[in-house]
Amino acid sequence: MSAVLPIRVFQEKSKFDFEAQLRRNGIDLPPLSIDTLQVNVTKLCNQVCRHCHVDASPQRREMLSPGGIAKCLEILERHPQIARLDITGGAPELHPGFDAFVEKAVALGKHVMVRHNLTVQLDGNPQTRESKEYLPQFFARNRIEVISSLPYYQEYFTDAQRGSGVFKKSVEAMRRLNALGYGVEGSGLALNLVYNPVGPYLPAAQAGLEADYKRELKEKFGLAFNSLYTITNMPINRFKLHLNKTGQLESYMEKLLSAFNPAAAEGVMCRSLISVGHDGRIYDCDFNQMLEMDAADAKGKRLSIFDFDFERAIRRSIRFGDHCLGCTAGAGSSCGGATA
Amino acid sequence: MSNYYESEDLKKFGDIGQHAKKLADDFFRYYGAVTGSDGALTKREKALIALAVSHAQKCPYCIDAYTTQCLETGSNPEQMMEAVHVAAVMQAGITLVHSVQMQNHLKKMVL
Numbered sequence: 001m002s003a004v005l006p007i008r009v010f011q012e013k014s015k016f017d018f019e020a021q022l023r024r025n026g027i028d029l030p031p032l033s034i035d036t037l038q039v040n041v042t043k044l045c046n047q048v049c050r051h052c053h054v055d056a057s058p059q060r061r062e063m064l065s066p067g068g069i070a071k072c073l074e075i076l077e078r079h080p081q082i083a084r085l086d087i088t089g090g091a092p093e094l095h096p097g098f099d100a101f102v103e104k105a106v107a108l109g110k111h112v113m114v115r116h117n118l119t120v121q122l123d124g125n126p127q128t129r130e131s132k133e134y135l136p137q138f139f140a141r142n143r144i145e146v147i148s149s150l151p152y153y154q155e156y157f158t159d160a161q162r163g164s165g166v167f168k169k170s171v172e173a174m175r176r177l178n179a180l181g182y183g184v185e186g187s188g189l190a191l192n193l194v195y196n197p198v199g200p201y202l203p204a205a206q207a208g209l210e211a212d213y214k215r216e217l218k219e220k221f222g223l224a225f226n227s228l229y230t231i232t233n234m235p236i237n238r239f240k241l242h243l244n245k246t247g248q249l250e251s252y253m254e255k256l257l258s259a260f261n262p263a264a265a266e267g268v269m270c271r272s273l274i275s276v277g278h279d280g281r282i283y284d285c286d287f288n289q290m291l292e293m294d295a296a297d298a299k300g301k302r303l304s305i306f307d308f309d310f311e312r313a314i315r316r317s318i319r320f321g322d323h324c325l326g327c328t329a330g331a332g333s334s335c336g337g338a339t340a
Numbered sequence: 341m342s343n344y345y346e347s348e349d350l351k352k353f354g355d356i357g358q359h360a361k362k363l364a365d366d367f368f369r370y371y372g373a374v375t376g377s378d379g380a381l382t383k384r385e386k387a388l389i390a391l392a393v394s395h396a397q398k399c400p401y402c403i404d405a406y407t408t409q410c411l412e413t414g415s416n417p418e419q420m421m422e423a424v425h426v427a428a429v430m431q432a433g434i435t436l437v438h439s440v441q442m443q444n445h446l447k448k449m450v451l
């Protein structure tokens with residue numbers, strides 16, 4: 001495979017052409033900063049969620065190498081402007097080097113966020129059977145920000161998306177986090193939840209849904225959390241397959257296009273982060289990573305952690321595709337929730 | 341086209357402006373003003389009312405549209421089903437309350 005990409009890859013233009021939509025609205029989206037290094041350390045997961053853009057599962061074996069982890073830490077150390085490390089997967093805790101990665105990043109003074117699916121605490125590693133029950137204490141000791149998917153405050157939607165029994169296990173896992181102060185006001189230990197629609201529709205307004213979650217989880221289960229992030233389902237990989245199978249892809253894309261929000265476009269997350277894959281390649285976001293749309297510098301050379309250069313990365317042109325309509329629909333969508 | 345109520349026809353709702361554009365424009369402006377934002381009622385509450393009316397009026401287009409709208413405003417299936425029960429019980433009650441008229445007339449008819 002060539003290390004050099006053409007600056008513009010030829011694609012047959014569809015009516016859902018995102019770049020054409022940007023042009024129609026007079027919007028240009030250059031990178032603004034790189035304040036977050038998001039690292040997808042593994043595609044291995046104890047769950048098989050129906051909407052998962054990573055196609056993660058207990059069978060996956062992709063792992064970022066020890067050398068890759070060391071490079072990420074070196075990049076963090078060399079660049080104080082990259083203040084945040086966002087570790088994702090799969091279930092990132094299933095990476096054998098996860099604990100050391102977290103501890104070293106914390107020692108560098110970075111704000112570390114972990115995309116924690118809750119159930120891994122109880123399920124453990126599906127390949128090695130290693131227990132992960134220590135995770136709440138580990139997170140608390142390192143004062144990690146925990147970000148956990150819980151697609152609804154009820155069992156029906158949650159299990160429909162994430163698998164039978166996931167809701168009950170998620171409640172138990174949240175109890176264990178709450179017991180250590182996570183999600184409890186004044187503790188300084190942040191537990192933020194993520195809402196995804198359970199099908200081809202847009203998220204409800206984030207503030208209203210957060211209030212519902214807080215009320216219902218408190219009343220029914222005695223649970224607490226800090227903030228709710230609403231995230232739109234991206235029409236790629238497993239979710240796209242579902243849309244295709246059920247004949248809903250076209251109508252979902254039309255929904256995303258018709259809900260295009262210029263304000264949400266201005267706030268897309270790819271303008272302020274870079275995403276690292278398990279092989280060290282760099283992408284504009286985790287979605288581009290799953291589509292293998294490598295980030296490339298102004299000369300078209302692929303970016304990698306193994307020859308990372310901040311100036312080349314910040315001067316890149318962000319690569320867009322039809323799926324980007326998912327981040328700009330309605331109130332917008334990012335790893336930190338609504339953007340508009 | 342061999343059937344009434346094709347789901348694809350929902351997309352053609354805007355076409356009601358053919359031959360009567362101003363009236364359609366007025367209608368859609370009114371429609372948007374009533375349903376498109378929070379007012380004294382939230383968008384979610386309005387969507388649940390619309391879902392109930394959709395069932396009472398037996399409109400398949402509206403049922404599809406407002407099922408989605410209920411989800412997109414944060415309702416859950418229990419709330420949506422309860423809204424349908426409100427429509428159902430209203431229709432049953434409306435039928436039953438007419439029996440008062442029957443009783444009134446019955447009294448006149450019976451010695």
